[in-house]
Amino acid sequence: MPFGMGPAGWWFLYYPYYYRYPWMPYWIPRYSEKDELAFLEEEAQYLEKELEAIRKRIAELKTKVQSS
Numbered sequence: 001m002p003f004g005m006g007p008a009g010w011w012f013l014y015y016p017y018y019y020r021y022p023w024m025p026y027w028i029p030r031y032s033e034k035d036e037l038a039f040l041e042e043e044a045q046y047l048e049k050e051l052e053a054i055r056k057r058i059a060e061l062k063t064k065v066q067s068s
Contacts, residue, residue, distance in 0.1 A: 031039065
């Protein structure tokens with residue numbers, strides 16, 4: 001049966017199991033503890049900068065609201 005005719009046309013591609021078996025390894029290698037630590041420190045630094053920018057904007061808006 002040609003493609004586009006419903007599930008019957010795909011019988012040879014039937015895959016009844018989950019996308020990944022539970023005993024299969026991860027598709028990407030896990031980070032080492034050193035790499036994970038560096039990544040988390042960098043992420044924390046980025047988030048602190050974003051939080052600082054948010055607090056600065058809040059302070060600007062508060063002064064603008066209080067002056068008007």
